[in-house]
Amino acid sequence: MMFAMGFAFIKLIKLLKKLEFTIKGFRPIEEAIITSGGINIKEINPKTMESKLIKGLYFAGEVIDVDAYTGGFNLQIAFSTGHLAGISASNKNSEEFYYD
Numbered sequence: 001m002m003f004a005m006g007f008a009f010i011k012l013i014k015l016l017k018k019l020e021f022t023i024k025g026f027r028p029i030e031e032a033i034i035t036s037g038g039i040n041i042k043e044i045n046p047k048t049m050e051s052k053l054i055k056g057l058y059f060a061g062e063v064i065d066v067d068a069y070t071g072g073f074n075l076q077i078a079f080s081t082g083h084l085a086g087i088s089a090s091n092k093n094s095e096e097f098y099y100d
């Protein structure tokens with residue numbers, strides 16, 4: 001059963017990696033979607049994206065209170081903070097996490 005699920009997952013990943021889209025145009029700035037609010041950046045360690053309040057909790061992307069014009073900037077924030085949070089969490093020693 002696990003092998004079949006693993007095979008299906010790999011097949012899905014290969015499909016998604018080869019998926020192509022053709023951009024035919026852009027929408028006007030008036031139609032841009034914006035989000036606002038989220039976790040205050042003062043509560044996040046910018047070197048790791050870890051919460052200053054809850055050790056072992058990492059934030060990335062749209063949950064962070066960072067506003068920017070759309071057009072790729074919000075995606076760059078999401079990708080960059082997601083990468084940093086993932087690397088930081090993977091480097092964290094599992095003994096340092098607190099479980100209640």
